[in-house]
Amino acid sequence: MRESVMASSPDVVEYICFQLRHAGDISFRKMFGDYGLYCGRAFFGLVCDNQLYVKITEPGLKMFPQQEQGCPYPGARPHFLVTELDDDRALSSLVRETCSVLAVPSVLEGNKKEASGEKRSRRP
Numbered sequence: 841m842r843e844s845v846m847a848s849s850p851d852v853v854e855y856i857c858f859q860l861r862h863a864g865d866i867s868f869r870k871m872f873g874d875y876g877l878y879c880g881r882a883f884f885g886l887v888c889d890n891q892l893y894v895k896i897t898e899p900g901l902k903m904f905p906q907q908e909q910g911c912p913y914p915g916a917r918p919h920f921l922v923t924e925l926d927d928d929r930a931l932s933s934l935v936r937e938t939c940s941v942l943a944v945p946s947v948l949e950g951n952k953k954e955a956s957g958e959k960r961s962r963r964p
Contacts, residue, residue, distance in 0.1 A: 848874045848889060848890050849890055853875045853887050856887055856892055859928040860877075860935050861932070862929060863879055863931075863935040865879065868887070871886075874913075875888075879935055879939045882939040883942070885938075886919070892923075893910065894919055894922055894934060895919055897937070897941050898941065900934055900937060903937055908921045
């Protein structure tokens with residue numbers, strides 16, 4: 841289990857996202873000093889203490905069966921700990937394959953109810 845040493849550098853996060861450009865629409869969101877990574881709406885990994893962690897999936901294990909694993913923070917499930925960041929094609933392939941099996945949150949459309957201040961009866 842790793843101990844948190846420092847928050848991740850925005851420059852490192854941007855470099856990782858650049859390296860993943862072939863995987864799809866890559867974005868990140870700051871979370872507690874570190875960063876969550878998304879491909880489209882699929883959350884696939886984290887950058888913690890300037891290290892890339894990618895969710896472990898069956899396709900990822902098939903591609904990289906010997907990939908080092910680690911936990912991004914205490915209590916987290918193991919993730920792939922990706923230390924080789926210079927091969928953009930391999931990184932993008934891992935993320936693309938990982939995201940192919942991840943659940944994507946649905947977007948709520950049309951289910952929003954407007955607050956009117958009026959009391960409404962359930963009876964017709």
